[in-house]
Amino acid sequence: MNQVSSNNSKKLKPGQIQGDTGLWEMVIGLEIHAQISSKSKLFSGASATFGAGANTNVSLVDAAMPGMLPVINQYCVEQAVKTGLALNAQINNYSVFDRKNYFYADLPQGYQISQFTKPIVGEGEIIIDLDEGKQTTIGIERLHLEQDAGKSLHDQHPTKTYIDLNRTGVALMEIVSKPDIRSPQEAGLFVKKIRSILRYVGSCDGNMEEGSLRADCNVSVRRAGEEFGTRCEIKNLNSIRFINQAIQSEAERQVEILESGGSINQETRLFDTSTGETRSMRSKEDAHDYRYFPDPDLLPLEFEDSWVKGLKESLPELPDTLRERLVLDYGITPYDAAVLVEEKDYVKFYEKAALGRDGKLTANWMISELFGALKKENLSLLNSPVSPESLGELITLITDGVISGKIAKDIFAEMMISKKKPIEIVKDKGLEQVSDDNEILKLIESVIADNQDKVKQYLSGKDKLFGFFVGQVMKVSQGKANPGIVNKLLKENLK
Amino acid sequence: MSDLLKFNLLQAEKAIKNKEFTSVELTNAYIKAIDDTYSLGAYLETVKEKSLDMALKSDKNIADGVARPLEGLPIGVKDMFCTKGIKTTASSKILDNFYPTYESTVTQKLWDDGAVMLGKLSCDEFAMGSSNETAAKGNVKNPWLLDKQVSPGGSSGGSASAVASRSALAATGTDTGGSIRQPAAFCGITGLKPTYGRCSRWGIVAFSSSLDQAGPLTRTVGDSALMLNSMAGYDKKDSTSADLKMPDLIDCLDKGVKGKKIGIPKEYTQDGISNDIIKFFETSINWLKDAGAEIVPVSLPHTKYALPVYYIIAPAEASSNLARYDGVRFGVRKEGQSLDEMYELTRGNGFGEEVKRRIMIGTYVLSSGYYDAYYLKAQKVRRLIKQDFDNVFEKVDFLLTPSTPTTAFSLGEKQDPLTMYLNDIFTVPASLAGLPGISLPVGLDKSGLPIGMQLIARAFDEPGLISTAQVIENYAEFNFIADGAAK
Numbered sequence: 001m002n003q004v005s006s007n008n009s010k011k012l013k014p015g016q017i018q019g020d021t022g023l024w025e026m027v028i029g030l031e032i033h034a035q036i037s038s039k040s041k042l043f044s045g046a047s048a049t050f051g052a053g054a055n056t057n058v059s060l061v062d063a064a065m066p067g068m069l070p071v072i073n074q075y076c077v078e079q080a081v082k083t084g085l086a087l088n089a090q091i092n093n094y095s096v097f098d099r100k101n102y103f104y105a106d107l108p109q110g111y112q113i114s115q116f117t118k119p120i121v122g123e124g125e126i127i128i129d130l131d132e133g134k135q136t137t138i139g140i141e142r143l144h145l146e147q148d149a150g151k152s153l154h155d156q157h158p159t160k161t162y163i164d165l166n167r168t169g170v171a172l173m174e175i176v177s178k179p180d181i182r183s184p185q186e187a188g189l190f191v192k193k194i195r196s197i198l199r200y201v202g203s204c205d206g207n208m209e210e211g212s213l214r215a216d217c218n219v220s221v222r223r224a225g226e227e228f229g230t231r232c233e234i235k236n237l238n239s240i241r242f243i244n245q246a247i248q249s250e251a252e253r254q255v256e257i258l259e260s261g262g263s264i265n266q267e268t269r270l271f272d273t274s275t276g277e278t279r280s281m282r283s284k285e286d287a288h289d290y291r292y293f294p295d296p297d298l299l300p301l302e303f304e305d306s307w308v309k310g311l312k313e314s315l316p317e318l319p320d321t322l323r324e325r326l327v328l329d330y331g332i333t334p335y336d337a338a339v340l341v342e343e344k345d346y347v348k349f350y351e352k353a354a355l356g357r358d359g360k361l362t363a364n365w366m367i368s369e370l371f372g373a374l375k376k377e378n379l380s381l382l383n384s385p386v387s388p389e390s391l392g393e394l395i396t397l398i399t400d401g402v403i404s405g406k407i408a409k410d411i412f413a414e415m416m417i418s419k420k421k422p423i424e425i426v427k428d429k430g431l432e433q434v435s436d437d438n439e440i441l442k443l444i445e446s447v448i449a450d451n452q453d454k455v456k457q458y459l460s461g462k463d464k465l466f467g468f469f470v471g472q473v474m475k476v477s478q479g480k481a482n483p484g485i486v487n488k489l490l491k492e493n494l495k
Numbered sequence: 496m497s498d499l500l501k502f503n504l505l506q507a508e509k510a511i512k513n514k515e516f517t518s519v520e521l522t523n524a525y526i527k528a529i530d531d532t533y534s535l536g537a538y539l540e541t542v543k544e545k546s547l548d549m550a551l552k553s554d555k556n557i558a559d560g561v562a563r564p565l566e567g568l569p570i571g572v573k574d575m576f577c578t579k580g581i582k583t584t585a586s587s588k589i590l591d592n593f594y595p596t597y598e599s600t601v602t603q604k605l606w607d608d609g610a611v612m613l614g615k616l617s618c619d620e621f622a623m624g625s626s627n628e629t630a631a632k633g634n635v636k637n638p639w640l641l642d643k644q645v646s647p648g649g650s651s652g653g654s655a656s657a658v659a660s661r662s663a664l665a666a667t668g669t670d671t672g673g674s675i676r677q678p679a680a681f682c683g684i685t686g687l688k689p690t691y692g693r694c695s696r697w698g699i700v701a702f703s704s705s706l707d708q709a710g711p712l713t714r715t716v717g718d719s720a721l722m723l724n725s726m727a728g729y730d731k732k733d734s735t736s737a738d739l740k741m742p743d744l745i746d747c748l749d750k751g752v753k754g755k756k757i758g759i760p761k762e763y764t765q766d767g768i769s770n771d772i773i774k775f776f777e778t779s780i781n782w783l784k785d786a787g788a789e790i791v792p793v794s795l796p797h798t799k800y801a802l803p804v805y806y807i808i809a810p811a812e813a814s815s816n817l818a819r820y821d822g823v824r825f826g827v828r829k830e831g832q833s834l835d836e837m838y839e840l841t842r843g844n845g846f847g848e849e850v851k852r853r854i855m856i857g858t859y860v861l862s863s864g865y866y867d868a869y870y871l872k873a874q875k876v877r878r879l880i881k882q883d884f885d886n887v888f889e890k891v892d893f894l895l896t897p898s899t900p901t902t903a904f905s906l907g908e909k910q911d912p913l914t915m916y917l918n919d920i921f922t923v924p925a926s927l928a929g930l931p932g933i934s935l936p937v938g939l940d941k942s943g944l945p946i947g948m949q950l951i952a953r954a955f956d957e958p959g960l961i962s963t964a965q966v967i968e969n970y971a972e973f974n975f976i977a978d979g980a981a982k
Contacts, residue, residue, distance in 0.1 A: 060597060064819040066590070067577045067599060067698040069733050099815050101861070105834055110818020161834070163823070291861035293870060296704035296812055298734050 015183025017221065017251060019259045024221045026251045027228050028181035029141075032194055034173045034204040035148070035212040036079045042147050042171035043070030043113060043298075050210050054164040062169045064108035069297050072097075076171040077301060078311060079203035080120050080145050083173060085312050086201045087140050087194075089124025093305065097145075097298045101291040106150035106163050114174075116292040119144035120301060126197070127320060128189040129338055138190050139178030146172050173203070179218065179228065184247040188240045191215055192342075196319050200344050214238050219250045221258065229254070230264040234271050234278050246271040250278045322347060330359025339367055345381050352388035357395045365391060369409070373416050386415050394422040402426065403433050407479055435482040437489065440473070443481065444493050447472045458494060469494065499524040500661045500981055504568060504718035507664060511557060511567045518557070518567025521664075522550035522611050525569045528662040528981035529613065535979060536635045537647075537657040539574050540582050541614035549611040556609065563609030565725055571663035573654045574615045575622055576602045576709070577698040581612075585700040586630040587620045589820045589845025591827050599698025600730045601667065601709045608725040613663055617653030620847045621817065622674055622702045625918045627652025628906065629849040637682055637903050638979030639944055645903045648678030648918075654712045655682035661981045665713040665722050669699060671706045672805050673898075673922025676934035679712055680898035680947025683936040683975060685964070686712045687719040688922075690954045691929035692737035694723075695730030701816040703809040704735070706926050716935060716965040720744035723957065742958050750962040753787035757963075758891035762798035763921055768900045771940035776897050779937055779948045782970035783895065783963075791891050795883040800876045801924040806916060807860050807873035808927075813850075814857025820845060852912065881928040888953045893963050896921050898934035898947035925951045933964045937971040945975070 017024040041048050044061035061068040084091050098116040099109075121143035127135050150168040152161050175194060181187050195206040195213060206213050215238075220231035234250055237243045254264050268287070269278040294300075317325070319341040326337040326347070340346045340363065354362035370391065374384055394412060397403045403411065403426060414425045426432055434440060447469060448455055458465040473486045499521050502510055511518055526543055546569060553567030577583045577595035584590040598606070606612065619629040627649040628634040637647040638660035647656040651668030655678035658666050668675040670688035679686025687710045694709040701707060711722035724745065729738045759780060764773065784790055822828035822841030829840035846854070860869035887894065900920060909915045925932040931954070934947040948967060952960040 063824055065577075065595070065597070065825065066583070066585070066593070066700045066819070067595075067696070069697050071732060071734055101815050101818060103818065103821065103838055105821075105823050108819060108824060110821060111815055289863045291815070291858065291863070291866075293811060293815070293861055293866070296735075297701075 013183070014185045017255050019255050021259050022223055024251075024255045025224055026182060026184075026247065027179050027220045027222060027231070028183075028187050028247060029179035029218040029231075030177045030181065030187060030190060031216040031218070032175040032177075032191065033214045033216075034083075034175060034194075034198055034206070036076050036171040036173060036203055037205050038073060038076050038079065038171055040073055041169040042073050042076050042145065044169050046169065048170045050212075052166055054162075055166065057166040058168065062108065062165055064110070070113060070295075072298065072301070073171065076145060077120070079201070080143060080173050081303075081308060082201050082311050082315060083175075083198060083203045084121030084124065084143050085308070085315060086197045086318055087121070087124040087126055087143065087175070089140050089143065090122035091308050092118065092120055092122055093303055093308070094118065095120040095144075095301045097295045097301070098292045099295045102288045104149070104152075105161060106152045106165070106168070108150070108165065108168060112147050112149065113295055113298070114146035115144035118300075126190075126193055128186065128193050130186070130189070133334070136186070138180045138186070141176040141178050143173055143175045146174055148172050184244040187217065187247055188244050191240055191243060193319075196342055200316055200318050202316075208238050208240070211238060215243055217243060217247055217250075219247050219254070220264070221251050221254045229258070230266050232264065232266065232278070233268050235268055235281060237271055242271055242273060245276050246278055249276055253278065316344075326350075330354055330363070332360055332363045336363040336367060343381070349381055349384075349388045353392040353395070355392070357392055358399050361399065362392070362395050365395060365412075369412055373412070377416070385417070385419050386412070390415055390421055397422055397426065401433055401435055401482060403431060404479065404483060407431050407433070431480060433482050434477055434480045435485055437485065440477070440481050440485050440489055441493070443473050443476050444486070444489055447476060448493065455494065466490070466494070500528055502664075503714040504665045504721055505715065507568055508565065508721065511553075512562050514557065518550040518553040518569075518611060519547060521567065522546050522569045522613075525613055525662060525664065528660075531981045532638070532657075532660045532662045532979065534636070535638060535656050535660055535662075536633060537616055537653040537660065537662060538571070538614045539584065539586065539617050539632060539653070542581060542612060545581075546611055546613055549606070553609055553611060563607070564721070565605060566609035567611055568609070569611040569613050569664050570605065570722075571613045571616045571654060571657045571666040572602055573618050573651050573666065573668050575618060575669045575700045575702075576667060577700065578602055578612070578615065581615060583615065583700070584631070585621045586618050586632065587820075587845065587847070587850070588631045589826050589841070591631070593826055595698075597698060600695035600732065601699065601726045603698075604728065605667070605722075605725050610725070616651075616657055616663070616666055619650035619652065619674075620850050621700065621813070622650040622669055622671055622707075623813070623849050623853055624649040625673070625677060625915050626904070626906070626909065627656075627678070629847055631847060634906055636906070636979070638977035639683060639903065640942065641977075641979035644906045645944065646681065646906050646908075648681035648899075648903060650674040651678045651686070651712060655679055655684060655686065658682070658684045658712050658714060659977045660979055661976075665711055665718055667709060667726070668712045669702075669707055669709050670922075670926065671703050671708075671809060672926045673919040675710045675712060676898050676922045676932055676947070676949060677919060679934045680936070680945065680949075681903035683939075683945030683947075683973065683977060684712055684714055685716055685719050685933065685935045685968075686710065687723060687933045687957075687960070688926070688931060689723060689727060689957055690737070690931045692735055693727045693741065693931070693955065693957065695728070695733040695736045697730055697732040703812040704816060705812060706809060716933070716961060716968045717745075717748050719933065720748060720961045727957075737955065739955060741955075744958060744961050747958040747961040748965055751786060752783060752963050752966045754789070755893065755959075755963065756789045756791050756891040757783050758791050758793035758887050758894045760793050760795045760798065760887070760894055760896060762795050763896040767917070768897060769902065769940065772897045772900070772902070772946055775937050775946045776895075776948065779895060779967055779971075782967055786966045786970070788963075788966075793887040793891060793894070795880075795887060795924065797876065797879045797883050798924055801880055801927055802916060802920055804873045804876045804880065805919070805923045805927060806856070807869050808877065810853040810857035811861050811870050812857070814854045814861065817846075817850070817854060849912070877927050880924055884925075884928045884930060884951075892952070892956075892959060894951040896949045896951070898922065898949040902940045902942070902944035902946055921949060925949075930954055931957050931960050933960050935964050935968055935971070936973040937967065938973065939975060945973075
């Protein structure tokens with residue numbers, strides 16, 4: 001047995017595999033299938049809603065009844081173009097729908113309408129953020145529109161298969177990367193970045209659990225500097241964790257074969273989530289001959305530059321530019337900005353909370369306190385009990401010196417439960433910070449009176465005890481004393 | 496009673512509106528004619544009760560003074576049109592149990608305009624054939640020279656036979672490579688294939704999507720004008736239908752042909768054409784000349800490639816269009832032990848020989864390694880053929896050709912598919928170019944079978960086509976009635 005491992009050697013970078021005969025690297029390309037957020041299907045008026053009763057969202061066109069014809073859904077075309085623009089890609093003003101022919105029970109037409117030689121979107125690129133502030137560019141090969149197939153249910157009857165055509169004809173964008181990805185981590189980051197862009201554009205909800213976003217991974221391995229090896233395609237991965245696992249185990253499998261003198265068969269494989277390994281689905285010899293040809297029921301898609309320009313102008317601010325703007329406008333770190341732009345909702349929340357306030361402090365509170373608390377409660381930002389306005393008010397209370405940072409944490413904990421405004425909590429509990437010199441002076445005098453021995457030690461040179469006095473004053477003030485003033489007055493009075 | 500059968504569509508339209516007779520009387524006459532001509536096999540399905548219901552409603556409309564353009568006129572429908580609640584089989588075993596829940600756009604427009612439905616007419620299976628012999632329920636007979644057992648042509652053989660035998664006042668057809676014009680020529684009636692995109696394909700069983708086009712089969716040119724008026728029109732459900740308004744074709748009658756230029760393509764007069772047809776071709780040219788048209792010899796140099804191109808493109812599209820007949824959702828299913836076996840048994844049993852042959856050809860020409868040599872090349876040549884027409888239509892207004900190289904052949908005569916395919920040699924080029932064409936009867940050959948002439952016009956010039964065809968019709972005075980027609 002060859003021992004193949006990526007864990008044993010400490011110097012391995014992500015995507016490298018140490019074999020017996022040397023170092024290997026992975027070459028990965030992804031095909032992402034993103035369901036367009038559209039009320040109706042790509043070529044029929046039927047509803048594209050998820051979760052309806054079996055075969056309830058099926059039109060005559062979806063069921064491929066004789067004489068039925070597809071009619072393109074313009075909204076879906078717009079979403080594809082907008083997504084293409086967001087991927088910095090070439091928009092093809094002339095594209096063609098082709099038929100991809102194969103027989104399957106959940107494919108009513110006997111062909112899938114897709115785009116083969118002339119896709120709606122051509123080459124583009126996106127930037128992904130690696131560790132330590134490094135970035136890399138991943139090329140986009142193309143984006144095309146296609147129909148989804150239906151669902152075969154094999155587990156409902158001992159000898160029969162049931163077919164649900166609800167998904168049949170739902171609009172998909174297939175986004176194909178160039179083979180520029182070099183590690184499972186990069187693949188995950190790529191999918192995350194694409195998902196983020198899709199959500200900003202609004203063309204896909206990116207929901208991987210519901211299957212709105214799925215990926216096929218093409219994986220091959222090579223020794224550094226060599227030509228690309230033979231690849232295998234792993235079909236239909238629906239989580240970033242599975243993408244990571246599948247690529248890693250597939251690459252290791254290939255290295256093992258190559259090192260023991262074998263060769264890789266180009267084939268389609270499936271990822272078994274229970275074993276964490278891939279297994280063969282069909283070999284190249286069994287591959288379908290899809291007999292692509294232009295669909296004669298549909299005209300080519302043609303549009304004017306001005307129409308594309310209009311869509312470009314309607315695009316929202318996208319993550320990369322947004323991030324730069326947040327750093328400039330709010331003075332936050334690029335790291336914090338990157339976290340905030342991950343989701344459109346994060347930024348929206350942040351900007352509402354930070355408007356006219358300390359941007360850095362707001363970012364800290366949102367990322368560490370709010371996100372932490374939400375995660376603990378298993379909540380998303382959308383159903384956060386703390387509104388952006390409330391968080392903003394809390395920040396104001398801190399920067400105005402009404403409360404200390406420590407008290408703010410207590411108030412925040414209360415906000416998570418009661419949904420009360422911070423100022424109400426402060427008033428209800430009498431938590432306003434005490435910044436009045438005379439009041440604090442009284443507290444200091446009582447602490448000094450109660451701790452004469454410590455005062456002597458301090459005065460004889462034991463400076464470290466200063467912190468003790470601060471702590472005592474804060475304690476008797478129940479944390480409400482303004483720490484700055486306590487410091488100042490203590491220094492003046494401990495002489 | 497049988498006197499009513501003498502009225503053509505235009506005449507009957509006026510007579511009904513003038514209350515010379517009722518739609519119920521006319522419809523009953525046709526129902527009887529259907530029975531009388533039953534042995535021709537034109538009808539696959541009749542709907543007598545529905546016919547009379549529709550006729551009754553029409554009579555009420557006429558009484559109420561709200562008559563529609565085709566009010567009360569009984570017509571037949573080729574079985575390629577899906578008709579709501581009425582069995583629609585495309586003459587195939589595989590659809591033997593298929594009752595659509597929807598009505599094709601074209602037939603709906605006819606009913607909306609008041610036409611009365613008589614029933615569904617036989618055709619070649621999935622419209623693949625030129626003799627109506629590939630129909631699952633057996634061939635249809637041509638009412639001409641009944642005892643000689645002559646083919647009505649195809650694929651709209653049932654439609655042509657019904658109109659010629661006077662068991663329908665008019666009928667719908669579909670034309671992919673000549674399926675309206677060739678049977679019209681064989682049966683001595685008028686058949687008009689409109690410009691591709693003129694009539695909606697929605698609800699018509701698809702054979703070859705880039706070629707299929709619905710059109711009327713009628714007794715006269717005027718009848719075609721009246722019927723196409725109702726059939727044509729933009730349909731947003733068919734992306735390939737043209738968003739163009741068609742002028743009222745009735746206004747195009749009696750316009751003459753003075754000053755028009757008629758092109759005579761030299762490629763359409765070469766070997767294999769019967770002498771009688773050549774004789775009538777020349778006669779027709781003289782009629783047009785006499786009517787004041789200018790005759791211009793022209794050339795369409797890529798004509799000889801039309802047939803091979805057609806027999807690549809049409810089967811390619813058909814192989815894909817017919818994939819949906821898989822036994823899963825509708826149609827006749829033959830159970831198997833696995834999905835693949837179910838497909839094999841269902842399709843193996845459900846499709847006839849010619850359909851299987853074309854699916855095989857189509858699958859072959861699209862398969863990897865052959866696509867470029869066949870399908871792609873055929874598409875390129877198709878563009879050249881279209882270019883030929885574009886070029887000549889810069890010089891002339893219409894083209895005149897024979898509709899077919901021979902008159903109707905005997906049933907069972909053409910066993911070899913290739914000789915059968917050759918019968919479409921004059922109709923296929925206009926189909927590939929998407930142009931409108933009309934075939935109308937001009938005379939009989941020595942044996943007494945009708946001869947058809949074809950006029951081809953520029954895209955969307957159905958108005959001109961009607962005007963010009965009517966000039967020939969007036970000269971030809973084709974008043975013969977098939978011996979097998981209802982008496």
